[in-house]
Amino acid sequence: MAREKKQGVITIRVSDDYKNNLKQKAKDVGMDLSKYVINCINSNRTNVIHDGDILIAEIYNLNEQLQKLTLYKSLPIQELQNSLSNAISKLNTLANKDD
Structure with missing residues (x-):
């Protein structure tokens, strides 16, 4: 099965502090911000096994x-x-x- 090309863009506005918080959470679990947010939306939680x-x-x-x-x-x-x-x-x- 071929991967679907990503063409859509979703823009949301958040405070700089909130964005930085999300970026840090994404970094902590080894994800980029987009993947982290999509994962949170899709599952309502992100399962992380540190180490x-x-x-x-x-x-x-x-x-x-x-x-x-x-x-x-x-x-x-x-x-x-x-x-x-x-x-x-x-x-x-x-x-x-x-x-």
């Missing part, structure tokens, strides 16, 4: 440690792995909600 790359690395490390503990049959490793998998699925759903 997501660090979170992913820590989840990977946690899963590796859980895998090592599977030798200990008395520990509920599978339940912990299932919970971790569910948490990852929820994060993926949130992250991809606006795609």
